[in-house]
Amino acid sequence: MMNRKEEFRLSYVPLDDERHDHRQSRQRPLSTAEQVLLQSNTKGFWGSSWTFEIIGSIISIAFLAAIIVVLFKYNGKPMPDWPYGITLNALVSVLSTIMKASMAFVLTECLAQLKWSWFHSGNKLSDLALLDAASRGVAGAFFVLFRFLPRHLVTFGCLVLVMAAATDPFVQQVMAVKERSIHAPGQASIQVCNSSLYTDYGEGSSPGLNKVLLGTLGAVYSGIFQTQTPNSNSIMMECPTGNCTFPSYQSLGFCSKCANITDSLTTSSPSSNSMMGQTTYKLPNGFEFTSSLNMPYLINSTALRPLVKLDTKGMATIVNFTAIAGLGYGGSISATECALYFCVNTYEASVREGKFIETTTGRDSYPDTCYSNGTRYEKPYKKGSNCTFAVNAFSKLAMANSLQPLLKGKASLFVSNRPDYSSDTIQALYGTQGNFTDINSVFKSLASSLTVNARSKVCAAPVNGTAWTDQSYVHVQWEWLILPGGLVALSLVFMIITIIHTRNQYIWKSSPLALLFSDLQVDAASTLKPDPTLKGMETTSRNMQVWLETTADGVRLKAVQD
Numbered sequence: 001m002m003n004r005k006e007e008f009r010l011s012y013v014p015l016d017d018e019r020h021d022h023r024q025s026r027q028r029p030l031s032t033a034e035q036v037l038l039q040s041n042t043k044g045f046w047g048s049s050w051t052f053e054i055i056g057s058i059i060s061i062a063f064l065a066a067i068i069v070v071l072f073k074y075n076g077k078p079m080p081d082w083p084y085g086i087t088l089n090a091l092v093s094v095l096s097t098i099m100k101a102s103m104a105f106v107l108t109e110c111l112a113q114l115k116w117s118w119f120h121s122g123n124k125l126s127d128l129a130l131l132d133a134a135s136r137g138v139a140g141a142f143f144v145l146f147r148f149l150p151r152h153l154v155t156f157g158c159l160v161l162v163m164a165a166a167t168d169p170f171v172q173q174v175m176a177v178k179e180r181s182i183h184a185p186g187q188a189s190i191q192v193c194n195s196s197l198y199t200d201y202g203e204g205s206s207p208g209l210n211k212v213l214l215g216t217l218g219a220v221y222s223g224i225f226q227t228q229t230p231n232s233n234s235i236m237m238e239c240p241t242g243n244c245t246f247p248s249y250q251s252l253g254f255c256s257k258c259a260n261i262t263d264s265l266t267t268s269s270p271s272s273n274s275m276m277g278q279t280t281y282k283l284p285n286g287f288e289f290t291s292s293l294n295m296p297y298l299i300n301s302t303a304l305r306p307l308v309k310l311d312t313k314g315m316a317t318i319v320n321f322t323a324i325a326g327l328g329y330g331g332s333i334s335a336t337e338c339a340l341y342f343c344v345n346t347y348e349a350s351v352r353e354g355k356f357i358e359t360t361t362g363r364d365s366y367p368d369t370c371y372s373n374g375t376r377y378e379k380p381y382k383k384g385s386n387c388t389f390a391v392n393a394f395s396k397l398a399m400a401n402s403l404q405p406l407l408k409g410k411a412s413l414f415v416s417n418r419p420d421y422s423s424d425t426i427q428a429l430y431g432t433q434g435n436f437t438d439i440n441s442v443f444k445s446l447a448s449s450l451t452v453n454a455r456s457k458v459c460a461a462p463v464n465g466t467a468w469t470d471q472s473y474v475h476v477q478w479e480w481l482i483l484p485g486g487l488v489a490l491s492l493v494f495m496i497i498t499i500i501h502t503r504n505q506y507i508w509k510s511s512p513l514a515l516l517f518s519d520l521q522v523d524a525a526s527t528l529k530p531d532p533t534l535k536g537m538e539t540t541s542r543n544m545q546v547w548l549e550t551t552a553d554g555v556r557l558k559a560v561q562d
Contacts (some may be wrong), residue, residue, distance in 0.1 A: 050495075050499055050507065052105075052109075053105070053106050053109050053110065053495055054495075056102045056103070056105045056106040056109075057102070057103075057106050057491065057492045057495055059098070059099075059102040060099050060100075060102035060103040060106070060488050060491065060492075061488055061492070063095050063096075063098050063099035063102065064099050064484065064485060064488050066095050067092060067095045067096060067099070067171065067174075067481075067484075068481070070088070070091065070092065070095070071092070071174060071175060071474075071476045072476070074088060074474045074476075075474055075475070075476040076473060076474065076475070077473060077474060078471055078472065078473050078474075079177065079472050079473070079474060088175070088474065089172070089175065092171060092172070092174075092175060093168070093171075093172070096167060096168055096171040096172075096484070097168070099167070099484070099488065100164055100167045100168065103164055103167075103487065103488055103491045104161065104164055106491050106492075106494075106495050107157055107160055107161045107164070107491055107494065108135045108136065108137070108161070108510070109135075109509050109510060110157055110494055110495050110498040111131070111134050111135040111141070111154065111157045111158065111161070112132075112135035112508075112509045112510035113498060113502050113505075113507060113508065113509045114131070114153060114154050114157065114498060114501075114502070115128070115131040115132060115134075115135060116502075116505065116506070116508050117501060117502050117505060118131055118154065127147075130143070130144055130147055131144070131154065134154065134157075134158050134161075135510055136510075138161060138162055138164075138165045141157075141158035141159075141161040141162050142158070142162050144158045145158050145159060145162065153494075153497065153498070153501060156494060157494050157498075160487060160490045160491055160494055163483070163487055164487050164491075166483065167483070167484045167487060170480050170481070170483045170484050171480070171481070171484055173477065173480040174476060174477055174478070174480040174481050175474060175475075175476055175477075176474075176475045176476075176477060177472050177473070177474065177475070178472070178473060178475045179470050179471070179472060179473075180470070180471055180473055181243065181468040181469070181470060181471070182468065182469060182471045183466060183467070183468065184240070184241045184467040184468055184469035185240075185467075186240035186241065186467045187238070187240075187464060187467070188238060188239050188240070188241075188244035188245075188246070188351075188464065188465035188466055188467040189237075189238045189462040189463065189464050189465060190236055190237045190238070190246055190249070190349060190358075190462070190463050190465065191236040191237075191455050191456055191460045191461065191462060191463075192249055192250070192251035192252075192455050192460075192461055192462075192463050193251045193252040193253060193389075193451075193454040193455045193458060193459040193460070193461070194251070194252070194386065194389075194459060194461035196390075196459050196461065197390045197391070197392055197459075198252055198342075198389070198390065198391040198392060198395055198454065198458060198459055199392040199394075199395055199458070199459075200212055200213060200216055200392075200395045200398065200399075200454070200458045201213070201392070201394045201395045201397070201398030201399075202398065204398075204401065208397070209401060210394050210397055210398040210401060211398050211401050211402045212395075212398045212399055212402045215453065215457055216399075216402075216450070216453055216457075216458070217402060219449045219450050219452070219453035220402060220403065220406070220446065220449070220450065221425075222449045223442075223445045223446035223447070223448065223449030223450060224406070224425050224428050224429070224442060224445070224446055225424075225425075225428055226445070226449075227441070227445050236452065236455055236456050236460075237349070237351065237356050239351040239354075239356070239465075239467060240467055241467045241468060241469045242351060242353055242354040243351060243352060243353065243467070243468040243469065243470070244350065244351040244465050244466060244467050244468065245350050245351075245465055245466050245468065246348075246349045246350065246463060246464075246465035246466075247371070247374040247463070247465070248346060248347070248348055248361070248371045248376070249346075249347055249349075249371050249374075249463040250344055250345065250346050250347070250362075250367070250370065250371050250372075251344070251345055251347065251451070251454075251455055252342065252343075252344055252345075252389045252391070252454060252459065253342075253343060253344070253345045253447070253450070253451030253454055253455070254318075254340060254341070254342060254343065254446075254447040254448075254450040254451050254454070255340075255341055255342075255343035255345070255363055255447055256338055256339065256340050256341075256440075256443035256444055256446065256447040257310055257312075257338065257339050257341075258310075258336060258337065258338040258339075258436060258439060258440040258443055259308075259309045259310050259336070259337055259338075259436075260334070260335070260336060260435075260436040261283065261308045261309050261335045261336065261337050262333070262334045262335045262336075262436075264283055264284055264308050264309070264335065265281045265282065265283060265324070265333065265335050266281070266282050266283075267279055267280065267281050267282075268280045268282070278290055278291070278292040279291060279292070281324055281333055281335070283305075283308055283322065283324070283335060284308050285305045285306050285307070285308055285322065286305065287300075287302055287305045287322050287324070288300075288324070289324035289325075289326070289333070291326055291328075291333075296326060296328040296331075296412070296413050297326065297328075297410060297411065297412045297413070298325060298326060298327075298328055298410075298411035298412060298413055298419055298421075298430060298434060299323055299324070299325040299326075299409075299410065299411045299426065299429070299430045299434045300323065300324050300325075300410050301321065301322065301323035301324075301407060301408060301409055301410075301426065301429060302321075302322055302323075302407075302408050303319050303320060303321050303322075303403065303404040303407040303408055304320075304404065304408070305320065305322045306320065307320050307322070307337050307339060308322075308337055309337065310337060310338075310339050312339050312341065314365055314366065315339070315341040315342075315343075315365045316341050316342035316343075316365060316391060316396065317339055317340070317341045318340045318341055318342065318396060318399050318400050318403065319339070319340050319399075319400050319403045319404060319407065320337070320338075320339055321337060321338040321339070321340070321407050321439075321443070322335075322336075322337045323335070323336050323337075323429065323434065323439060325430060325433070325434025325435065326434070327433060327434075328413040328419075334433075334434065334435040334436060336435065336436045336439045336440070338439060338440070338443045340403070340443065340446065340447060341365065342365070342389075342391055342396070343363055343364060343365050344363075344364055344365070344366075344367050344389050345360050345362065345363050345451070346360070346361045346362030346363070346364075346367065346369070346371065347359065347360055347361065348361055349465075370386075370387030372386040372387060373386070406423070406425040407425070407429070409421065409422035409423050409425070409426035410422050410426070411426055411427065411430055428442060429442050513541055
């Protein structure tokens, strides 16, 4: 004999009165017309109230709007500093949680009502547990998606409920915290030697023998003996935040130029009768250098001869320098000339994370472009533009008088490995080999040191800049709100469709009383007739005591009326 699998189907049938034949009601479910007629004698579906679900939808919409308003208010603004350590993230998270909870409440209650609607016409009894699980959370709704076809309204509600689980990550992703630079309180400044008259000299022993002041002389020695670079002037900068910018600016300073003139040397061969083997090297300006094989000279320098190759026309030249040097004991001979002069330097500067960087973008005796108080001027300069840099004549003379003795001297190597220099400054100029590279580096250092001294001490004037500080601010990425906003809208649509779809049915939603009252044995003197509405069943249930008992026919619920 073939085993036939029994299939149980459940129908949604309103409760009848006690005079109705119980067995007969199980033989045929009431028709739709009969159910509508029966329900027309009871309260309408609003009587069982969708009020809480409507309020839930309003709450979810209101809190979504609150999230949008809060984010709109603080978008592009600094992170708020609220008391008790409350943050903007925490506030948005609370609003999102309430929005999602309200939305989930609406969805689950609608799914619970559709559970009864599903059995309005006969369906499998196994669907009852599945639909009940769908109305209780995301996990149950997820499993229902694999059971019911997309055409069913239940599938639509389950899909919205499952997608609602992703609301929190999307809302959190809406708000990002970024960094930006803003103007900070406090004045940024850097010192320059402006267009005021450059005056730096002291009285000498007699007229025409003026020399620079001791502070400037210290800058001279510092430039010769210590390597100074353009970025050695960070002491002239003030930046309260460690991040500052400055407009292009100009400053009177010192510049140097050097040239390798070794190819301009002429030599005289040593005399055949000379035991010393002397050789004389001479330049076109008449400066010469004599050395011998057994008593070599290392360097001979002067600051009193005209230049051979360098063109200093139009320059405010302070001193000309010429040097001829050799490596000693038959080593190679080189010649170098340099000029030190006043110039106007154009700068661009900034401070990044406390590191000062100043770049020289122009170096001219008479620049074609002038920067004054953040304004750029082109020749011919307007009156009052402060684009003319003047130097006191005595200051130029004093600088020349102070430098010439230091740059004039000799060095010899009469004893092997024991050079003899006429002064320490000549030793510094000679460096390692006394060639163009060594001497050029000393003059660059000298010019930088004197420029720093001029800007910081002689004619110091500030150029104002802008101080910056990093600020955290809120950046809203509105596209991440599309999903949460769409889900709120879909939950509202789902509720409206559910209300319309079940308008001619009893509204029992998630209450289990409807199922219990469908076949509950009551021990009472008279037959119990509960009102089939949810409110009526709740009223009746308050007057009943129920317990689970095991009988020969199986397990059942037994009720006793109070």
